[in-house]
Amino acid sequence: MSNIFSIGFYTLENLFDHRTISANKDHDYTSKGYYAWSESRYNRKIENLSNVISEIGTSRSEIPPIILGVCEVENETCLEDLVNSAALKPYGYGYIFKQSPDLRGINVALLYQKKYFDPLAFKSYSIEKIQDKTRDILAINGKLLGQTVHMIVNHWPSRTDGIQKTNIKREEAAKLLQSILSDVYEQDKKAQVIVLGDFNDDPDSKSVQSILTKGHTNLMESFQKNNIGSVKFKGKWKAFDQIILNSNLLDSNWFQFLSTHVFCKPYLTQKTGRYKGSPKRTFIGNYHLGGYSDHYPVFIYFQG
Numbered sequence: 001m002s003n004i005f006s007i008g009f010y011t012l013e014n015l016f017d018h019r020t021i022s023a024n025k026d027h028d029y030t031s032k033g034y035y036a037w038s039e040s041r042y043n044r045k046i047e048n049l050s051n052v053i054s055e056i057g058t059s060r061s062e063i064p065p066i067i068l069g070v071c072e073v074e075n076e077t078c079l080e081d082l083v084n085s086a087a088l089k090p091y092g093y094g095y096i097f098k099q100s101p102d103l104r105g106i107n108v109a110l111l112y113q114k115k116y117f118d119p120l121a122f123k124s125y126s127i128e129k130i131q132d133k134t135r136d137i138l139a140i141n142g143k144l145l146g147q148t149v150h151m152i153v154n155h156w157p158s159r160t161d162g163i164q165k166t167n168i169k170r171e172e173a174a175k176l177l178q179s180i181l182s183d184v185y186e187q188d189k190k191a192q193v194i195v196l197g198d199f200n201d202d203p204d205s206k207s208v209q210s211i212l213t214k215g216h217t218n219l220m221e222s223f224q225k226n227n228i229g230s231v232k233f234k235g236k237w238k239a240f241d242q243i244i245l246n247s248n249l250l251d252s253n254w255f256q257f258l259s260t261h262v263f264c265k266p267y268l269t270q271k272t273g274r275y276k277g278s279p280k281r282t283f284i285g286n287y288h289l290g291g292y293s294d295h296y297p298v299f300i301y302f303q304g
Contacts, residue, residue, distance in 0.1 A: 004258070005116070005145075006057030008065040008299030009196040009241050011155075011231070012049055013282055013292075014106065016074040017081070018042040026074060026105045034286050041290075045282060046078075048292045050085035053111075056263050057299050063091060065299060066116040067144070069196035071135070071155035072106045075099065079109055098124035100136035108138050108153045108197070118143040125180060129172045130157065137173070139180055145304045147192065147254055150184050152177065154197025156207070159233065167207070170200060174207040185214065192252060195244035198295070203239055215247030219260040219300060230262050230296045232278045241298045258301040268292055 016029035018039045028034040035041075054064050073079060076097055083093040096119055097109040112119065119142035126136050138153040154177065157169035177195070184191045195216070201207045203221045212218055220242040223229060229237030249255055270280045270291070280291030 004061045004301055004303050005063070006061050006065045006299045006301050007067040007194065007196075007243065008056050008263070008297050009069040009071075009153075009198070009243060010049075010053065010056075010297040011198045011241060011293055011295035012070050012072045013294050014072055015045065015049065015078045015082075016042075016105070017077045019077065029074075035283060035288070036286070041288060044290055046081050046085055047087070048290075050082055050087040052263070052268065052292055052297065053082075054087040054091075055265070056297050057261075057301065060301055063113070064088075065111075066113045067151065067194070068111040069108065069151070069153040070111060071108045071153070071198050073097075073109050074105055074107070079111075083111065094119075096122050096138065096140050098122070098136065098138060100124065101126060101133040102135040103133050106155075107135050108155050110138065110140055110151060110153055112142075116145055120148075125176055127157075127169075127173050127176050129175075130169045132157070132169075134169070134173075137176055137180060139184075145254065147252070149192045149194060149249070151194045151196065152180060154195065154199060156197065156199045156201065158200050166200075170205075170207040171210070173199075174210045177211050181211065181214070190248055191246075192249040192255075193246040194249065196242075198241050200240050203242060208242070211244070216244050217247070217250060218242055218244045219257075220298065222260070223262070228262060230279075230298050231294060232275075241295055243298060243300055254304060256303040258303060260300050261298065263297040263299060268296060 029037040056064050079095045092114045093111050094114050095111050100107045122140040124136040134157050135155045141150045156173040203218045203224045220239045223239040229239045230241040281294040
């Protein structure tokens with residue numbers, strides 16, 4: 001087998017199951033809710049997402065991502081159904097998940113191929129200093145191809161209420177991420193780190209720039225400069241989905257970074273209507289389009 005692998009991140013766009021009503025605000029995703037969410041619609045969503053994940057990175061690697069950070073997932077049921085789907089089950093994916101206090105009921109998680117990653121410990125961190133409850137930041141450490149690596153999965157507060165009004169929320173998320181990184185380096189100055197997430201900010205935003213210290217490299221900076229993105233926000237491409245590596249990993253002798261990509265196959269793109277040219281989403285309003293996500297996945301290739 002080739003020793004070229006991929007690591008990625010994918011915003012799953014409101015992956016709610018059809019079976020339960022949680023304490024969170026998922027009532028829209030019920031049979032009588034706004035989206036008339038049903039077993040058949042849920043199963044189609046699982047099938048669509050799993051098919052996408054199974055193809056990410058396979059133009060150069062013989063397998064899909066050995067690590068995939070995800071966000072906007074409701075619960076473990078969704079993750080169980082995803083990793084046990086026909087498209088993904090052959091790869092032996094496990095997952096790491098912790099329910100967060102997010103008001104929308106969505107969370108982050110880490111998918112990993114058990115053959116290549118052995119998780120050792122994880123911790124979920126809540127962003128305490130903002131009024132609205134939001135998703136936690138998930139930190140995991142484990143053995144990736146036999147080497148100890150720390151992975152931190154993010155989904156920072158959105159811009160829905162306006163950029164200026166919500167900037168403070170993402171800056172608080174950035175402060176928490178800085179604190180997590182400081183703790184990692186305090187324990188091990190040579191720690192190898194991968195930060196993944198939907199930051200809802202650009203690579204050159206103040207919030208994201210604040211964590212690019214101590215030798216961290218944002219692999220999506222070139223995307224922003226070249227007007228390449230994973231999501232359209234107010235009609236413009238944005239590189240909100242990002243992968244950041246530290247110099248300890250980039251300079252190691254077992255990990256060779258090769259390239260960065262947006263996975264944007266033609267079938268993932270809306271062909272007509274208001275959102276023509278954008279990622280093909282699950283709903284437009286409450287009309288069931290039956291697509292995939294309002295974000296494209298992003299991923300990197302590396303040689304291990």
